[in-house]
Amino acid sequence: EVQLVESGGGLVQPGGSLRLSCAASGFTFSSYSMTCVRQAPGKGLEWVSSMNSGGGNTNYADSVKDRFTIARDNGRNTVYLQMNSLKTEDTGVYYCAAGAANSRMASTYDYWGQGTKVTVSS
Numbered sequence: 001e002v003q004l005v006e007s008g009g010g011l012v013q014p015g016g017s018l019r020l021s022c023a024a025s026g027f028t029f030s031s032y033s034m035t036c037v038r039q040a041p042g043k044g045l046e047w048v049s050s051m052n053s054g055g056g057n058t059n060y061a062d063s064v065k066d067r068f069t070i071a072r073d074n075g076r077n078t079v080y081l082q083m084n085s086l087k088t089e090d091t092g093v094y095y096c097a098a099g100a101a102n103s104r105m106a107s108t109y110d111y112w113g114q115g116t117k118v119t120v121s122s
Contacts, residue, residue, distance in 0.1 A: 011119045014086060015085060024098065034096060037097060040091060048094070049061065049070040051072055068084070092117075093117050094115060098111040099111075
């Protein structure tokens, strides 16, 4: 059974940090690009960041560049999203997804996590 299990969300004040984790099982994690997308309250999905299977190619949305860092540990089948200098507009549900290609298009992802909620508020 394929699973992507996210953790690490919560309530944080503006300027704070959170580290999200996404643990994968049931598929060959090291062969897949991993992506983080988010959904703000009342809005659609927004691509946040992607990393290719080997970890050598990363991409970030302009809105999170220089604040967020995506990383993966293929030995632990886990991808991480370090989020620093959080802003209120970063509030939303964060999802990890796995796809064969390093893509920004949600339709290309094969597997999805259940999401973890991040609230940035004072």
